Amino acid sequence: MLYITGLAYTRFTLVRNTMPLNWGQLYPYDVYGIRSQRDLTLNVSMNQNVWPAVNLNSVLFDTLNYTYDAMANIPALVTRGASRLFINLYWNSKKNQFQFCPFVEDSTSNSTVTDSPNVNDLIFSYQNRVYACNSTMTVANFLQDIVKNQVILPTDNNLWASVIILTFNLRSPTVAQIANARRKNEIFKRQDDEGPVTSDLVSASSLRAATSTSTSVATTTTINPKSNLGVQIHEVFGDYAYTPSQLTIDRSVTGLTWNESGISNTGWPLLENVLFKTLHRILFSFGEMDIGLDVYDTSVDQDYIFDRNDIPYSGTHVVNYDASFSSTELSEIASPVCSFNNMTKINISGTNITVPPHWLLAQDSSNLTFTADSIRKYLQCGFSPVLNATIAPINSMKEYVISSLSAARWSWAPGQPTEISNSTATAISAGGVVRRCAVLTSSGWQVDNCFAKYRVACRVAKSSYNWTLSDKSVTYYNAPTHCIGDSVFSLPRTAVQNTMLQLLRNNEVDNEPIWIDFNSIAQPNCWVSGGSGAQCTYATQHRILIEVVVPAVAAVIIAVLLARM
Template structure:
C-alpha cells in the first residue's frame, strides 16, 4: 500500500498561520538563495535508532513536513540485489519468507544467505517485520518510491496560495552494504550493477514529482532571457534585482549569470514547489553518471554554501555570523545558499539544553544562515516525539516577537477600536516586531537605494495611516525587512543612532520603536507591505480569509499551534527578558529572535 502524508493530529492547528504566512509573503520577492529556512537530516530525525520501519517512516516524515521543515537532507542507498534505492544502509535480501511457529506465537522470518540465516521480529509500533541486519533493523519495503509518495500526497494537500511553500531536497547517494557483512563498508558498484535509465534517481523523481520540480534547465532558460521569464510576470512576483547581477546585450535582452527566482515566481507564476540537488556521493558509486539526461537535479552542492559557525553552550555565536557592520554591499555578504554546518545536540534532555539549541537556531537565522539539524533530538525520533523538532523549526521564524502579531482588543467597527493592525520594530525586544495602533506616531524604517542591507531613519514621526512617498528622505523608501539578515542590519543601524532619534532604553513606546511598512489594515489576518492602502491578495471577501486560513491550514497540517506545547518556551522567553545572562549574543552584540 502506498504511503501518505499522515502527521499526528496534535500538530494540525492554525494558530501559527498568520506568522508563517506573513513571513513567507514579506520574503516572497527575495531570490530564494537568500531566504533562510530550516534544514534537517531525515536519517537523524527518523532513523536515529537505526530502525528503518515503513510505518514509522511515514509518520516521521509527515510530522516533519507538518511542523514546517523546508529542506531535507536524504540518504539513499543503491541495492544491487533489489535494484532499488532504499533508505536502509543494508540491502535486505530477496526471497524472505515468514514462518509462523504457532497461532499463539509472534511470526518470525528467515532468509537464507551465503553465510547463514537472517531473522526478523515485529516492530513495536506496527505489525511489520524488521529484519536484523548487523546493527540495523530494516523493513524490506521502504524505498525511494515510498518517500516520494509521502511528498506527493503532501504537495497535493497543500495546493493553495495560502499554504504553499517551496521545499528543497539534498540527496546523498550511497551503496547499500551486503547483508552478510552489514557492518562492513559496501563494495564498489561495477558498471553492470549500476542503475539502468529507469532506475536512476533523476528518472524516478521526474516520473513521480516532475510537475512540481524547478530544475537546472528551468533556471538556465530563465536566466538567459529575463525579459520573457522573471520580468514577464506580475510585478509582485518579480525577484529583487539588487540581489544579483544583471547584464544586457545590444538587443536589450537582459540576463543574469548568478540570479535566482523569487519564491513567489516559483510557487505562483511557474507553479513549481521543489528544488533538488545532489549532496554527497559515495566513492563506491564513482561510475554513476549524475548528469545523464538529468533535467531535475542540480549538481552536488549547487544549492548549498556551508558556513562554519562556532557557538557557545548557551547558543550564542562566537564566529560565522554574516552580519558585517563595516559592509552593507550585497556582493560582500556571502549569504547565497548559506547553511550552518551543524547544530550540536546534547545527549540528555534538559530545560537549559533545549533553550540553548533554540537560541542557536534564532541566532543563525538572524545571521543569514539556514540552520541544519543533523542529530537525533534527545534520542527521540520525530515519529515518537515531534515536539522538540517543532520547537526548532519554529525558532527559525525571524520577524515577530512571541505572541505577535496580536489581535485587536476591541470591536473594529467601533470608533474607539484599538486598531493594532500596523507593525513596529521594537528595540526593547531586540529588533523583533510587534503590533501597534496605526494612529500612533513613530519614525520609520527607510531603505536606501533599494539596497537590502542599507537603512536610514525618517526625519519625522508620523501616524502609519498618514504614510506616503514623502515620509522618507530622498533616495530612500519606506520599507520593511524581508529576511532575518536584513532585519539584523536595520536593528544594528538603529542602535548606532543618537538616543535623541531612537532610544532602546526608553520606556516610552513612541521612542523605542519604529514603523516598518507592514500592516493588516485591509484584512485582519493578512499582513501586507505597500502602505496603508495595500490590499490583501488572497480574497476579495475579507470576512472569509481568517476562516479559510484556519480551514486550509488544519487540513494541510503545515501550521502549528505551539502555545500549549511550548509552555516551557514561554517561561524561557520571560526569563531571557529578565536575565541578561540568558540574552543571545552574536559576535559580541545582543539579539533575541522568535519563537524560542
C-alpha cells in the same frame, strides 16, 4: 484520512495506511507567522531566502526507524516551517537500485527473516542496537506516497503552498545481521514515552472552501525503481518540479534571475515567479556522495537534479554549530556573529570563512544541539539552520523540532503576530486602538496599535541593505509621508536586511519600536505591505476602511466595516 495542517484540515487519500506521531496543532500565530513570512519573501530571489532544514535520517529515522510510519511525519515538519529536507539514499548493488534502509543483509549470517512489527519490516541488528526497515519502500514510493500525496497536493493552494528543496545524500549501505525475533521489542523500548499515534480526525467540509482554491487528488503511478533518479522525479512530479533545465531557460531571459547585487544571468528567479507564476513546488539537489560515479553516474540526472555547486550542501557554505557561537560576547545583536563586506560577502566571526550571502547553512549535532538563541544568531547572518541531532525519547525529539522550527522564523518575535480583530463596525476616536500594524523591536516584529507614534523605517531607494529612520515619530497611517528624499517606507524581506535595520534601530532609538511597512488593516490576519491602503490578496469578504474626518473642532477617526460583493 484527515491530516491536520495548523488551522486548516485537508482531506485526501493515502495509498498506504500510516501512523504518524501526534505533533499537535499549530497556534494561530504560527500559521500566520509562517504564511506572512512566505509572502514578504516572494520578492526575493530563491538563493537569498532562508530555508530551515531537517536531516531526516538523523532527526527522524534514527529514532523512529526506516518505515512508512516514520516517513508519515514528514508533512508535519513541512507544515511547521521546514523547507529543505536532507535524506540518505543507499545503493543496493544486488538490486541495482537505491533504498532508504541503511543496511543490507549479511550473506554469511545464518539468521532468517523474523517476525517484526510489520509484515514488510526487516529487523536488523547493528552495533548492539536493532532497527526496523521497510522492505517495500522504494524511492518512487517515497516520492509519490509521501512527498507528492501527503506534502504537495494537500497544500496546493495560495494559502498553504510553499517551495521545498529535497537533497539526496548518496551512500553505501552497511552489512548487518537480521535480528533474532526476541529483540524486536527493543525497537519500542526506544519509544518509551510515546508510540506512533494517529492525528485527530475532524470534519473538513466547513473549512475546505475557505482555505483552498484547488482540489487535491492523490495519484498512483507505476514506476520502475531501477530507473535513474531524474526519470523517477519527472514521472512523479512533472511540472511541479523546478529543474536545472528551467533555471537555464530563466537565466537566458534578462530580468528573471537575481543575486545580492541585482539582476544577474547567474542568479536565481524570485520566489514568487517559481511558486505562483510558474507553479513549481519542489526542487531536488545532490548532497554528500559516498559512492563513486562508477556506481551511480549522477550526470544522467543533470536535467532534473541540481548539482552541489548550484545548491550547496557543505563546504564553505556550511558552518557547524559550536560553543563559540553562544559565547557571552555574542549575546547582543550589536555584536553579531558575522560582519558584512558591502553585502557581497559575509565574514564569519572567529573564523577565516568568507561566503556570499546565499544558500548558507548552519548545522547542529547530537553533542551540541541548537537553542532558539543560537538559531536566531545564525539567521542574523543569513544562515539557514539544519536540524541534524538525534534525540531520544520521542517527546524530546518533538520538542527539539518544534522549538527549533519556530525559532527559524527570522521576522516575528516569539508568540507573534497576535492581533485584536474588529469583527463588527466600530467607531474609533482619535487616539483609539487598532492593533493591526507591525513594529520592529529588540526581540523581533510585533503587532502594535496603528495609532501609536514611532519613528519610521525608510529604505534608501535601489539599496537592499541601506536604511534610515524618519526624524519624527508618527502613526502608521502617516508613516509613508515621513520617508524623505530617495527613501521609501519599507520592511525587511530577508534575514540579513532585518539585521541591518535592527542595528540601525539599536543605534538610534535604543529600546523604542519602529514602524515597518506591514499591516493587516484590510483583513484580520492577512499581512500585506504597501501602506495602510494595501489590499489583502486572499480574502474579499470584509475590509476595514479608516476614514479621517476633520471637523471644525477636532479630528474624528471612523472605522467602517464594509461587506464586499
